[in-house]
Amino acid sequence: MAPVRWKNLAAGMLVIVSGGTVYSFGAYSSALKAKLGLSQEQLELAALCSNLGNYLGLAGFFYDRFGAIASVRFGASLIGCGYGAQWLLMMKGGGLGAASAAPLLCACCFVWGHGSGYLDVAAIGTGVAAFPSQRGAVVGLLKSLYGLASSLIVLFAAYWASE
Numbered sequence: 001m002a003p004v005r006w007k008n009l010a011a012g013m014l015v016i017v018s019g020g021t022v023y024s025f026g027a028y029s030s031a032l033k034a035k036l037g038l039s040q041e042q043l044e045l046a047a048l049c050s051n052l053g054n055y056l057g058l059a060g061f062f063y064d065r066f067g068a069i070a071s072v073r074f075g076a077s078l079i080g081c082g083y084g085a086q087w088l089l090m091m092k093g094g095g096l097g098a099a100s101a102a103p104l105l106c107a108c109c110f111v112w113g114h115g116s117g118y119l120d121v122a123a124i125g126t127g128v129a130a131f132p133s134q135r136g137a138v139v140g141l142l143k144s145l146y147g148l149a150s151s152l153i154v155l156f157a158a159y160w161a162s163e
Contacts, residue, residue, distance in 0.1 A: 005130035009138065012123035015072055016142050019119030020149025021079075022054050025109070027154045032086075032105065035094055042102040049106040053113030059121040068122040075118025082112025120146055 025047050033043045063071045086108035093101050123146075127138040 008126050008130045012127045012142060013145055015119050016123035016146045017149040017152065019075065019079075019116040019123070020146040021153060022050055022113050022116040022150075023147065024150035024154055025050060027150070032090060035090055036096070036101040036105065037094075037098045038102055038105070039098065042098060042105075045102065046105045046109045050109035050113030050116075053110040053115075054117045054120075056114060056117060059114075059117040062118065063121045063125050068126045071118045071122035071125075075115040075122065078115025078118065079112045080115075082108050082110070082115060086112070 029043055029047065032038065032046075033040070038046075059071065059075070062074065066074075086105065089101065089104050089108060093104065096104070123142050124139060127142050128135045131138045
């Protein structure tokens with residue numbers, strides 16, 4: 001049976017792949033742009049809002065206070081709310097006009113981006129705690145997965161959509 005630290009690392013890898021969806025915005029942003037009638041500048045502002053949410057830094061304080069499980073739960077809730085509201089905006093917001101839709105999209109992107117930050121911090125914090133003498137390798141592995149997550153998800157989504 002694998003020691004707990006290896007199970008923690010495996011769980012952290014799954015969590016960080018889920019949080020890395022923040023980088024998939026480019027895969028579907030053209031559909032948002034067309035459906036909501038956004039300009040390229042408005043679309044880029046929404047992408048910036050997701051990055052601002054992701055890298056705000058509050059997730060670290062939350063993790064230190066409440067731990068990994070609470071951080072993952074809270075982050076997943078934010079991601080669900082942000083993506084859910086974005087989906088709702090996409091489905092029902094076509095008639096709003098770009099001037100109204102753009103700020104709503106920015107808020108959605110900020111929320112799911114912020115949630116991704118909580119998953120990132122929880123995975124990194126747990127991995128580093130489990131492997132204190134291999135911190136660099138653990139952080140490198142997890143951050144690589146964070147960056148690759150969107151590519152993997154988009155690749156699998158394209159495969160599933162083609163069937």
